[in-house]
Amino acid sequence: MTDDRARPGRLLLRRLRRGVISTxxxxxxxFPYGSAVPFALDAHGCPILLVSRLAAHTQxxxxxxxxxxxxxxxxxxxxARVTLLGRASPVDRDEAAARRYLxxxxxxxxYAGFGDFGFQRIEPVAGxxxxxxxxxxxFDGADYLLxxxxxxxxxxxxxxxxxxxxxxxxxxYCAHAxxxxxxxxxxxxxxxxxxxxxxxxxxxxxxxxxxxxxxxAARVELVRLARESRG
Numbered sequence: 700m701t702d703d704r705a706r707p708g709r710l711l712l713r714r715l716r717r718g719v720i721s722t723x724x725x726x727x728x729x730f731p732y733g734s735a736v737p738f739a740l741d742a743h744g745c746p747i748l749l750v751s752r753l754a755a756h757t758q759x760x761x762x763x764x765x766x767x768x769x770x771x772x773x774x775x776x777x778x779a780r781v782t783l784l785g786r787a788s789p790v791d792r793d794e795a796a797a798r799r800y801l802x803x804x805x806x807x808x809x810y811a812g813f814g815d816f817g818f819q820r821i822e823p824v825a826g827x828x829x830x831x832x833x834x835x836x837x838f839d840g841a842d843y844l845l846x847x848x849x850x851x852x853x854x855x856x857x858x859x860x861x862x863x864x865x866x867x868x869x870x871x872y873c874a875h876a877x878x879x880x881x882x883x884x885x886x887x888x889x890x891x892x893x894x895x896x897x898x899x900x901x902x903x904x905x906x907x908x909x910x911x912x913x914x915x916a917a918r919v920e921l922v923r924l925a926r927e928s929r930g
Contacts, residue, residue, distance in 0.1 A: 703704045706892075706910070708781035708828035709744045709768065709845075713892055714904045716803065718770030720748070732759055738768065739803045741796035742890045743845045743856065746783065746821040749800060749807055753815055760787040762818065767895035783826045785840065787866030790818035795854075803889035803895060803902055811894060848912035854889055857914055861886045861921070869926050872905060873898045875928035891918060 712718075717737050734756040738746045744766055760766055764787040772778030790797050792811065797818045801808050804927040810816055823840035851859075861869060862885055869884035871911040873896060881898035888895040893906040896915075907920050 703919060704836050705826065705828070705843035707779070707830055708826050708838065709740070709843055709893055710906055711779055711781050711828070712738075712744070712746065712768075712783065712904075713740050713890075714769075715770045715772075716902065718768050720756055721767045721769070722756045723765065724755075724762040725759050725762050726755065727748060732756060734811070734824040734862075737804060739796075740890075741799060742851055743747070743847070744843055744892075745796070746779075746785075747790060747796045747800045747824065748787075748819045749804075750819055751813075751815050752817070757819075766789065766821060778906075779827045779828070779830045781826060781845075783821065783823055785821040785823040787819045787821050790820045792818065794818075794821060795851075798855070799888050803897075805897075807927065809876065817892055822865055845910065848891060850889070850891060850913050853914040853917075857889050857917055858886050865921075865925075868921075868928075870898075871904055871928040872896065872924060876903065876905070902928075 719733045720736050721731045721733045724730045725927050734757055736748055736749050737835060741747055766787050767782055767784045769780065769782045800812060800818065807913060825840050826838050826843055829835050829836065850852030866884065869882055869886055873884050874880035883899055885897045886894060887897055889909045893904060896903045896905065905924065911917055911920060
């Protein structure tokens with residue numbers, strides 16, 4: 700069951716898509732090893748990594764799957780940051796989570812098929828979010844995750860519809876958010892927290908003001924945002 704205490708941390712992870720993963724070092728026993736990584740969150744909030752077996756952090760997590768992932772806003776001291784503790788496990792390339800990763804990082808397609816590369820999912824156990832002074836909270840991994848919903852089964856339909864019939868609206872979203880209108884805007888993913896657009900090849904995250912669970916609710920939010928963007 701999702702807990703509102705955990706939502707800000709999940710939203711931050713969805714928006715930033717980069718951080719540091721810490722593993723138990725196999726080379727230097729007893730020491731943690733940190734490595735900068737890009738990541739994508741699946742529909743439910745689990746971080747997905749594309750890793751090479753040659754990387755030190757991959758060798759570490761294969762020996763001990765307990766890991767942590769931390770990310771933060773540009774202001775490290777005063778900005779928001781979150782640390783997620785969890786356990787890593789393999790993900791098949793044909794799973795929706797892997798497809799979402801490649802949609803958000805299309806350049807990764809060039810090496811995702813190499814034999815030494817594979818996807819890993821971090822199943823959250825607990826997390827620690829700091830939103831600023833006085834806003835500090837721990838949350839449970841089960842409360843952090845979005846439950847399966849009707850939107851999961853309709854994601855491809857919504858994404859295809861928006862790209863086929865509302866390409867100009869997607870450009871409006873981006874222009875309203877950043878002040879710059881992209882030449883091309885493509886929706887690549889949608890979930891209960893919001894949706895992702897590639898604007899001239901660069902990912903941009905749009906958040907819903909509340910968690911949604913079905914395609915009808917998604918339509919309401921997308922129409923609302925379109926009106927705001929053109930207001």
